[in-house]
Amino acid sequence: MTASGTLVLDNGASLLKAGLASHKDPLVMPNAIMKAKSERRRPFIGNQIDECRDASGLFYILGFQKGYLVNWDVQKTVWDHVFGKDCLGLNLSRLNVVVTEPFFNFRSVQEAMSEMMFEEYDVAGLLRANAGDLCVAAEPARPDNLCCLLVDAGYSFTHVVPYIQGKKRREAIRRIDVGGKVLTNHLKEIISYRQLHVMDETYVMNQLKEDCCFVSQDWRRDMKQAALPPADNPILRHYVLPDFTSLRRGYMKPRDPAAAPAAEGEQLIRLTNERFSVPELLFHPSDVGIQQMGIPEAIVEAVSACPPETWPHLYRNIRLVGGSSRFPGFRDRVYAEVRALAPDELPVKVTQPEDPVTCAWRAGAKLAGESRFSSRLVTRAQWEEHGFNICLDTFDV
Structure with a gap:
C-alpha cells in the first residue's frame, strides 16, 4: 500500500496533527472538545473553534490527563470529527494508520488504542510509535x-x-x-496577580504566550532591563486583547516609546519580565516548586x-x-x-526542524513511503488471529 493509503495521526495531548501521508501538510487542530460562554449549547470539536463567535472564557474538555489518554469518549469524538466528511472524509477500512503515543505509555492504554483502531475503525493496518521514534527514524543513516x-x-x-x-x-x-500547559498556567497566574483576572482565559493566554514570550540568554541582564522606565525599556511590550468582534486574535504592539499605550477601545496587557520568566521554567522548574x-x-x-x-x-x-x-x-x-x-x-x-510541531507527522509520512514500512505494521488479519499480543511483539514502544 502506498503513502496515499496511509493515514498519519500524531495524537498529541494538546494538538492533533492528521493527514494522508501523500498530503503536503497535516491538518492541525486542538485535540479537545471546547465549550464557550457565548454559545452554551454547542460544543466545538477540534478545528470547529474557528466557528466560535466569542472564545473568551473557553472551557476545554481534554482526552489526555497528565500526558496520558484517559477519556476515550472525548478522544473518539475528536477522531470521528477528524475522519468524518467535515474534515478529512476518510474510509479507514482501506487505510493503514500510523498513530503516535507518549513515552512509557500504559499497557492498558496501548491495548485500548489498538482495539479501537481495529474494532471501531476497522483499519487495514496499524503502526503505533512514539513521536520521537518517528522523528529519529526519518533521518538518513x-x-x-x-x-x-x-x-x-x-x-x-x-x-x-x-x-x-x-x-x-x-x-x-x-x-x-x-x-506548554505549565507555562500557560503560570502566565495566567502572573497576569491575574499583577494586572487583570485571566484565569479562565486559557485560549487567549496561550496565544499571548506564543506571540510574546522568548527565552532569555542572560537572565540578570534582562531582569535589569525589564525594570527600566518605558522609554529605556527594550523588554516592555503591550499586548492587545481580542474583543471577538473586530479583532479575533490578540497581537503584540511594536515597541514605540513615543506612542500612546492604548488606542480607543483597546484592552491592553503590559508585559515586561513575564515575557522571559515564563519559558524560564523549562530551564528552572523549581521556580514553580x-x-x-x-x-x-x-x-x-x-x-x-x-x-x-x-x-x-x-x-x-x-x-x-x-x-x-x-x-x-x-x-x-x-x-x-x-x-x-x-x-x-x-x-x-x-x-531544530523548520516546524517542530509537525516534525513527527512529516516523519511518519516519509516512513509510510519506504519499503521497510510494511514490516512494521500489524495487519487486520494478524490482529484477528493473535489479538493484542501481536502488537506487543511488533511495536517498540
Missing part, C-alpha cells in the same frame, strides 16, 4: 548520525531521549514535568547514562522538537548551557 539525543518539549512533559543506532535507550530517558532539573542538566544526565563511546555522537546531534521548543532563543540557550556543562573536548551541536 550517516556516519555522523549514529546517535541522536532528542529533546521533545510537549504539552504535558519534556522528554530527553537518547537514541543509539536508531534504538532508544530506555534507562537513560529523562522526563521533566514541565510543558517542581523540584527537578532543567533541560540542559537533563541532557547531560541522559548522555552520562549511556555508554561513554556514544557520548561524542550524542552531544553533536541534539535535536529539539515539540511546541514548547518554538520560543525565540530556545535553541541558543540550550546550546550555551549544554556547552558549559559538557566535557570540553566533546563538540556540541543543537539543531
Whole structure:
C-alpha cells in the first residue's frame, strides 16, 4: 500500500496533527472538545473553534490527563470529527494508520488504542510509535548520525531521549514535568496577580504566550532591563486583547516609546519580565516548586547514562522538537548551557526542524513511503488471529 493509503495521526495531548501521508501538510487542530460562554449549547470539536463567535472564557474538555489518554469518549469524538466528511472524509477500512503515543505509555492504554483502531475503525493496518521514534527514524543513516539525543518539549512533559543506532535507550530517558500547559498556567497566574483576572482565559493566554514570550540568554541582564522606565525599556511590550468582534486574535504592539499605550477601545496587557520568566521554567522548574532539573542538566544526565563511546555522537546531534521548543532563543540557550556543562573536548551541536510541531507527522509520512514500512505494521488479519499480543511483539514502544 502506498503513502496515499496511509493515514498519519500524531495524537498529541494538546494538538492533533492528521493527514494522508501523500498530503503536503497535516491538518492541525486542538485535540479537545471546547465549550464557550457565548454559545452554551454547542460544543466545538477540534478545528470547529474557528466557528466560535466569542472564545473568551473557553472551557476545554481534554482526552489526555497528565500526558496520558484517559477519556476515550472525548478522544473518539475528536477522531470521528477528524475522519468524518467535515474534515478529512476518510474510509479507514482501506487505510493503514500510523498513530503516535507518549513515552512509557500504559499497557492498558496501548491495548485500548489498538482495539479501537481495529474494532471501531476497522483499519487495514496499524503502526503505533512514539513521536520521537518517528522523528529519529526519518533521518538518513550517516556516519555522523549514529546517535541522536532528542529533546521533545510537549504539552504535558519534556522528554530527553537518547537514541543509539536508531534504538532508544530506555534507562537513560529523562522526563521533566514541565510543558506548554505549565507555562500557560503560570502566565495566567502572573497576569491575574499583577494586572487583570485571566484565569479562565486559557485560549487567549496561550496565544499571548506564543506571540510574546522568548527565552532569555542572560537572565540578570534582562531582569535589569525589564525594570527600566518605558522609554529605556527594550523588554516592555503591550499586548492587545481580542474583543471577538473586530479583532479575533490578540497581537503584540511594536515597541514605540513615543506612542500612546492604548488606542480607543483597546484592552491592553503590559508585559515586561513575564515575557522571559515564563519559558524560564523549562530551564528552572523549581521556580514553580517542581523540584527537578532543567533541560540542559537533563541532557547531560541522559548522555552520562549511556555508554561513554556514544557520548561524542550524542552531544553533536541534539535535536529539539515539540511546541514548547518554538520560543525565540530556545535553541541558543540550550546550546550555551549544554556547552558549559559538557566535557570540553566533546563538540556540541543543537539543531531544530523548520516546524517542530509537525516534525513527527512529516516523519511518519516519509516512513509510510519506504519499503521497510510494511514490516512494521500489524495487519487486520494478524490482529484477528493473535489479538493484542501481536502488537506487543511488533511495536517498540
